[in-house]
Amino acid sequence: MSRTIHINLLNEAERRSAMPVRTRVMVPVFSSLFLLAVLIWWGLLAAENRELKSRTRDLASKLADLQESDKAADKFIERERAANEEIDQIGRYLRGRLVFGAVLEQLPYVVPSTIQLTGLNIPPPLRPPEVKGVSLGSGTPAGNIPGGVKRAVGKAEAEKVFIKMNGLADSAESTDILRKAMRSGAFTNLVVDAEIPKGAFRISGADDGTFLFEISCECTGRRFE
Amino acid sequence: MNTPEVKAKPRSSRAPLSDVVGIELGSNLKEGTPAVRLKRRADGVIELFSAGFLPFDSTPPESADKVPEGVFWVVPRPFGAHSAALTITSEEALLRQASGAEDALADKDRSIYRTVLRPDESDSLSFVAAVPEYMASWAARLLPEGRKPTACSLQVSDLARMNAFAVSEAFMRTNGTALLLLVGLKSTALVIFNEYKPLLYRKHSIGSEDVLDAVSRSMNLDRETAAKILNDTLIDPTSLLEPVLSPLFRQAELSTDYAVRKNGCFIEKFFLCGLTTGARYWAEIFKRRTGAEITPCNPAADFPRAEGALLPDDFDSCSASFIPAIGAAVAVLEDA
Numbered sequence: 001m002s003r004t005i006h007i008n009l010l011n012e013a014e015r016r017s018a019m020p021v022r023t024r025v026m027v028p029v030f031s032s033l034f035l036l037a038v039l040i041w042w043g044l045l046a047a048e049n050r051e052l053k054s055r056t057r058d059l060a061s062k063l064a065d066l067q068e069s070d071k072a073a074d075k076f077i078e079r080e081r082a083a084n085e086e087i088d089q090i091g092r093y094l095r096g097r098l099v100f101g102a103v104l105e106q107l108p109y110v111v112p113s114t115i116q117l118t119g120l121n122i123p124p125p126l127r128p129p130e131v132k133g134v135s136l137g138s139g140t141p142a143g144n145i146p147g148g149v150k151r152a153v154g155k156a157e158a159e160k161v162f163i164k165m166n167g168l169a170d171s172a173e174s175t176d177i178l179r180k181a182m183r184s185g186a187f188t189n190l191v192v193d194a195e196i197p198k199g200a201f202r203i204s205g206a207d208d209g210t211f212l213f214e215i216s217c218e219c220t221g222r223r224f225e
Numbered sequence: 226m227n228t229p230e231v232k233a234k235p236r237s238s239r240a241p242l243s244d245v246v247g248i249e250l251g252s253n254l255k256e257g258t259p260a261v262r263l264k265r266r267a268d269g270v271i272e273l274f275s276a277g278f279l280p281f282d283s284t285p286p287e288s289a290d291k292v293p294e295g296v297f298w299v300v301p302r303p304f305g306a307h308s309a310a311l312t313i314t315s316e317e318a319l320l321r322q323a324s325g326a327e328d329a330l331a332d333k334d335r336s337i338y339r340t341v342l343r344p345d346e347s348d349s350l351s352f353v354a355a356v357p358e359y360m361a362s363w364a365a366r367l368l369p370e371g372r373k374p375t376a377c378s379l380q381v382s383d384l385a386r387m388n389a390f391a392v393s394e395a396f397m398r399t400n401g402t403a404l405l406l407l408v409g410l411k412s413t414a415l416v417i418f419n420e421y422k423p424l425l426y427r428k429h430s431i432g433s434e435d436v437l438d439a440v441s442r443s444m445n446l447d448r449e450t451a452a453k454i455l456n457d458t459l460i461d462p463t464s465l466l467e468p469v470l471s472p473l474f475r476q477a478e479l480s481t482d483y484a485v486r487k488n489g490c491f492i493e494k495f496f497l498c499g500l501t502t503g504a505r506y507w508a509e510i511f512k513r514r515t516g517a518e519i520t521p522c523n524p525a526a527d528f529p530r531a532e533g534a535l536l537p538d539d540f541d542s543c544s545a546s547f548i549p550a551i552g553a554a555v556a557v558l559e560d561a
Contacts, residue, residue, distance in 0.1 A: 003421060004388035004552075006560035007320075007343050007354040009361055010311075010379040016370035018307050 092224040098161055103190045110181035114174045115213075119166035125222055128157035158221025163191070165215040168204060175201060175213040182217050193218040244274075246306040246374050247554030249382060250283040250364055251314040252546065253410070258283040259546045262304050263554040264531065271392075271558055273528050275303040275535035276547050283367075285315045289359035297369040303535045309374035311364050312553035314382040316411065319355045322426040329353035350423045354381045378557045382549040383407065383414050383428070389552030390498055391421070392559070393524035403494040404481060406473075406519070408507075410434045415477055419490045425480055431473045433500055436507075439469045455503030466506050467513075474514040481515075495519040501545050525551050 017023060100122065111117060165182075169175045175196060181187070182194040200214035243265040252259050257278030264274045279300065286292045300309075319338075321329035326340040330353070340355040356364075361379060368375050386407045390396055396403060401421040407414040411432040417425040441451040443465045454460050481492050497507055497519045504521040511519040525544040528551055530536070537543065 002559045003391045004556040004559045005343060005352065005384060005391075005423070006378070006388075006556040007341050007352060007380060007384055008378045009339055009341050009354055009356055009381070010365055010376055011339075011361075014362075014365035015377060016368070016375040018373045018375045019371065 096222045096224040098190070098219060098222055100163075100190070103187060106186040110178065110185065110187075112169075112174045112177050114170040115167055115178055116169075117165060117167040119164070121164040121166070123162060123164060125159035125161045127159055158223045161219040161222055163217040163219060165217065167213060168210045169201075169213050170210060172201060172211070175211070175215070179215050182215065187217075190219050191217045192220055242308055242377070242557060244306040245308050245310050245377070245554045245557045246300070246304045247310045247312065247385075247550035247552070247557075248279070248283075248304075249312050249314060249385075249547075249549040249553070250367075251285045251318075251382075252283065252549070253314070254278065254546055256543070256546070257281065259550045260300070260304050261525075261547050261550045261554060262306055263551065263558060264306075265558050270529060271555060272531040273534050273536070273551070274531045276525075276540060276544075276550075277301075277303070277535070277537055278546075279304070285313060285317070285360050286363055289357075292359055292363045296367065298367050299372060300368070300374060305373040307373055307375075308377035308557065309368055310378040310380065310550075310553035310557040311367075311376050312380045312382045312385040312549045313356055313360065313364060314409070314549060315356070315360065317357050317360060318381040318383075319353075320381045320383040320414070320426070320428070321353045321355075322350055323353045324351050326353055326355070330355060350426060352384070352426070354384060356381065378553065380553050380556060382553075383409070385549040385552030385556065386499060387414070387416055387423070387426075387552065388556045389524040389528075389548045390416075390496065390522065391418075392555050393522065394527045395496065395520065395522045395524070396421075399494045402490045402492055403496055404477060404492050405496045405498060405522075406477065408433050408497065408499040413473055415480055417480060417484045417492065419484070419488055424484055424488060424490070427476065427480060429473050429476055431469065433502070435469050436466055436503060440465050452502045455506065462503075463506055463509060466503070467510050470507065470510050471514060474511050477511075478515050496522040498522045498524065499545065499548060524548055 104120075107117075107120075163182075165178075169178075179194045179196060182191050194215055194217040197214060197216055200216075202212055204210045204212045244262070246260055246262045248258060248260045250258065258281050259276075260279050261276045262274040263271050265271050279298070281298050319329065323329035325342060326335055326338075330338055330340065334355075337357055337359075338355040339358045339361045340353055343352040343354070356379070364379055365376055387405070390405055390407070396405075396418070401418060403418050405414075405416045405418065407416065409432045411434055412428055412430050413432055415425070415427045415429065416423055437448055437451050437455070440446070440454060440462050441448055444451065444454070444462075446454070454462055477495075484490055484492060495511070495515075495517050497504060497511070498521075500507060500521065508519050508521060511517070523545050525547045526541065
């Protein structure tokens with residue numbers, strides 16, 4: 001319990017702070033500074049946002065241009081690839097080509113006079129059976145060429161090419177001379193084997209003592225490499 | 226200007242204070258302005274930390290147009306508490322036992338006075354304190370903002386003196402019923418306490434200067450010599466003082482009877498406070514007139530002191546000068 005009586009004649013408005021920093025001055029000052037700082041920060045953010053938006057627009061515009069160029073470049077690349085494939089395919093055809101002309105020009109010099117050739121046929125090459133791991137379809141050079149024939153490439157077994165010779169002979173020895181001749185001399189680079197299939201040497205029906213024969217010459221294999 | 230009457234707050238709404246400097250304005254002492262610094266210890270005891278005379282002229286302005294402008298005090302470091310309790314000693318600073326300003330002041334005074342009413346409690350007196358508005362504004366501006374101390378309270382010195390007595394050891398040793406004569410220069414306040422609370426407050430226009438004037442005039446002496454006569458025993462001035470003091474003591478006698486009749490409280494203890502000269506003769510005449518012993522009392526002399534308190538060298542002889550300052554500071558600390 002207070003023993004004293006305190007009657008204070010000082011008005012509340014007359015009471016002052018002993019603090020060197022006046023609260024009623026510093027509070028508005030700091031508030032204003034804080035507000036100013038927030039405004040500056042907001043202004044910087046707005047400017048940065050504007051800049052980012054502008055850069056985004058520029059990048060989007062450039063990206064659209066680049067996408068068009070990219071499509072054009074893709075088309076060129078695709079065309080180049082297709083052209084290269086065609087060139088490769090042509091190269092493979094060139095490398096796989098068997099030249100018969102120059103070799104067959106030597107044929108009159110090896111055919112015995114007792115033999116009359118009645119036919120010379122080069123049937124379409126025998127295509128080897130498909131081997132696992134060797135594609136003959138899409139991805140092969142021929143497969144990419146519209147209308148092209150699918151050809152085995154790479155390690156695939158070579159296509160077998162044969163020269164079928166038919167004619168009349170006076171004897172089996174003449175026929176065998178021709179068969180052997182086809183495996184020698186100018187034909188060694190083209191013909192790897194020559195044989196008379198079973199039943200392919202028989203008497204002709206003309207009753208003049210002549211025989212019909214057939215010689216099958218196996219040529220070097222054709223590879224598309 | 227009509228200043229509204231303000232009711233005193235029962236307790237301060239601010240943070241409790243534990244360090245307050247009390248300053249008496251208008252003390253009219255040649256040493257300076259009395260100031261004390263009081264601190265409340267952790268155990269609640271209030272101690273005197275420093276006391277001294279500030280080198281400032283604290284004479285209150287006589288009128289509103291004589292208020293000096295731009296006068297600020299820079300208080301020395303030993304008195305640099307956060308808050309200051311100012312008390313004004315002036316003929317214009319009033320304390321009245323009244324239930325309202327209309328009872329305490331004339332109509333013309335109410336318009337120029339700042340008044341505060343201490344609300345009437347069931348078991349205590351209601352007081353009206355008042356000072357002229359210009360004087361209160363002048364006092365409030367003396368201590369500048371941003372420097373320690375700043376004013377937190379402005380009180381009239383009669384109440385400050387009464388508060389200093391209310392916390393004194395001499396009063397605490399009584400049973401709470403006592404009569405107190407607070408002697409001022411030109412007036413004396415009479416207070417009767419019952420159960421440590423004021424029961425009656427009256428002010429009479431007889432003060433220590435009237436006594437001094439009587440001796441000086443009768444013996445044709447200057448004031449300083451008259452004061453010396455009152456302090457020694459070479460000359461007995463009782464016959465000179467009695468005509469001056471008899472009316473005052475008669476009023477004390479009547480007030481005592483009033484208190485006995487009204488409240489049935491029998492007053493055993495009488496205290497005389499505020500005198501710097503001639504207290505012995507005041508006591509003799511009082512005993513002769515009323516038959517009761519009156520004890521000179523100096524609340525400042527026996528006020529608890531902090532260890533190493535900074536006090537003037539002659540504090541024991543001049544301690545009475547610090548009573549209003551102590552009372553003002555104590556009131557703030559006890560109100561916190």
